Amino acid sequence: MNYAIVVDRLIKDFEVVERESGLKGAVTSIFKPKKKKVRAVRSISFSLQEGELVGFIGPNGAGKTTTLKTLSGLLYPTSGFVSVLNYNPWDKSHDFLKKIAAVFGQKNQMWWDLPAIDTFELNKEIYELKTREYEKNLEELVALLDVGKLLKTSVRKLSLGQRMKMELIAALIHKPKVLFLDEPTIGLDLVAQQVLRDFIYEYNKINKATILLTSHNMNDLVDLARRVIVIDEGEIIFDGALEKLVSDYAKEKIIKVTLASDDNIKKLEEVGKIKKMAFPEVILSVPRATAAIAASEILQNFPVTDLNIEETPIEDVIRKVFRRNK
Amino acid sequence: MFQIILTYFLWNSVFADTNTEVFGYNREKILTYVFGIIIIRALVFSARSVDIPGEIADGKLSNYLIRPINYFKYWLTRDLSSKALNLAFSISEFIILAIILKPPLFFQSNLLYILLFLIILLLANYLIFVIRMIVSFVTFWMPELAWGAQFIFMMIITEFLSGAVFPLDIFPDTWQKTINLTPFPYLVFFPLQVYLGQITIVESMQGIMVALFWSLILSIIMKKIWLSGLKIYSSEGR
Numbered sequence: 001m002n003y004a005i006v007v008d009r010l011i012k013d014f015e016v017v018e019r020e021s022g023l024k025g026a027v028t029s030i031f032k033p034k035k036k037k038v039r040a041v042r043s044i045s046f047s048l049q050e051g052e053l054v055g056f057i058g059p060n061g062a063g064k065t066t067t068l069k070t071l072s073g074l075l076y077p078t079s080g081f082v083s084v085l086n087y088n089p090w091d092k093s094h095d096f097l098k099k100i101a102a103v104f105g106q107k108n109q110m111w112w113d114l115p116a117i118d119t120f121e122l123n124k125e126i127y128e129l130k131t132r133e134y135e136k137n138l139e140e141l142v143a144l145l146d147v148g149k150l151l152k153t154s155v156r157k158l159s160l161g162q163r164m165k166m167e168l169i170a171a172l173i174h175k176p177k178v179l180f181l182d183e184p185t186i187g188l189d190l191v192a193q194q195v196l197r198d199f200i201y202e203y204n205k206i207n208k209a210t211i212l213l214t215s216h217n218m219n220d221l222v223d224l225a226r227r228v229i230v231i232d233e234g235e236i237i238f239d240g241a242l243e244k245l246v247s248d249y250a251k252e253k254i255i256k257v258t259l260a261s262d263d264n265i266k267k268l269e270e271v272g273k274i275k276k277m278a279f280p281e282v283i284l285s286v287p288r289a290t291a292a293i294a295a296s297e298i299l300q301n302f303p304v305t306d307l308n309i310e311e312t313p314i315e316d317v318i319r320k321v322f323r324r325n326k
Numbered sequence: 327m328f329q330i331i332l333t334y335f336l337w338n339s340v341f342a343d344t345n346t347e348v349f350g351y352n353r354e355k356i357l358t359y360v361f362g363i364i365i366i367r368a369l370v371f372s373a374r375s376v377d378i379p380g381e382i383a384d385g386k387l388s389n390y391l392i393r394p395i396n397y398f399k400y401w402l403t404r405d406l407s408s409k410a411l412n413l414a415f416s417i418s419e420f421i422i423l424a425i426i427l428k429p430p431l432f433f434q435s436n437l438l439y440i441l442l443f444l445i446i447l448l449l450a451n452y453l454i455f456v457i458r459m460i461v462s463f464v465t466f467w468m469p470e471l472a473w474g475a476q477f478i479f480m481m482i483i484t485e486f487l488s489g490a491v492f493p494l495d496i497f498p499d500t501w502q503k504t505i506n507l508t509p510f511p512y513l514v515f516f517p518l519q520v521y522l523g524q525i526t527i528v529e530s531m532q533g534i535m536v537a538l539f540w541s542l543i544l545s546i547i548m549k550k551i552w553l554s555g556l557k558i559y560s561s562e563g564r
Contacts, residue, residue: 069561101392102392
């Protein structure tokens, strides 16, 4: 297997000018700028194999976007080694740029006054695509996202979700081998989110494209990424399978019970920690190791009509990960 | 337009007596200079690249950087289209004013001068492009001051020293010599001098060499500043 992305001990510092509020602050900062160095990424290392789809998660300001921008050649690494498809992204060689794409949130590359199709045509020229190739790619992408009817509408008239789909088409019209997606589902409704997720999943599968995706939306990760990299305060604190993240950090499992009567309901407290009690439903959390025993105990001693053992919701796990790291 | 009319009447009254010669210009030539400014200005000074500081400051530059686009060729092309548009407008302005004011215009008949004029005009357009780029790239270091730097430099220094306000001959000799060593007079003043035949062919060639020299030096500086600017570019807001 070849590595599509290699990051080794990457460090990125930003220089930030601090200034007091108001006019006085503005004037002083011109003559005596108070500069402060901020380390956004603190020596991180990871690699992605070709065709891998990896979720990149972390709280705001953790360094996710900085890493993606360094990988796409926008930022100059303070130190460390970065390689994407065996190119140094910083060189911005056109051969390299033709093989990657980056979509940063809802910020657009579309021309607002023109219909989406014009931006696609422009990209066809920029990426020097053959007409046949362009038409085939466009047809495929338009079908996957179901936006055929909107191609000729001027972009400013499109809804956020429709525009996001167009952004993706514009970014993918040249069939990049590596794709950086920064919050692709931000601000979208649930249906649009699902469409976009399915699309990313399909794109990854059909084209064997390597995708690094950041998101605060845990559904994105559960659906798409088998592997996640968790970054906090510029450092990687977890890198591995999503299930492992859950089993590592979630020491408990959740048991949901539906009861036929509320006799002895208080006694459930002895089995595990009660998280929610709303008869007929009770939700308990029990230690991972004894989950099965706890379940059978409940089944024997209580009038159960339904019982489910579940993993801790991924949101709770992630929250725990970040809090523990503080 | 207003400025042109004003300068026109100023010089027109200075040269009220048709035999007057001031700074080596007769009435015909000085009025041609004033009218020539309309065209040359529109051609040389119009540009789309005034948008660059804004794009650097708000991070839109990233959109170009992640795609296989040559940033310089991109803006050169956009500038050219803007120049073409402005040239069309300025020609109509020229014609309207010529009809109203009926100035005695000077037409160069020496083909060599015309050829040199065209060459220096090409160089002038390239020079202003490079100068603009360099000034725009200040934004990388001082995003808040971008607009100010652009304004002061382009409006005052460039326009004033280029001869777009009045012919540089009115400066004392030593000043002129110094200014001639900078790239600025080659933007407006020098092309018009060549067209009017105010300087000899040899002097014209020398001027072209100076302009060429500056084009080269400034191109190198532009590239250097661009590369070091990109290193501190933080791609904000994206």
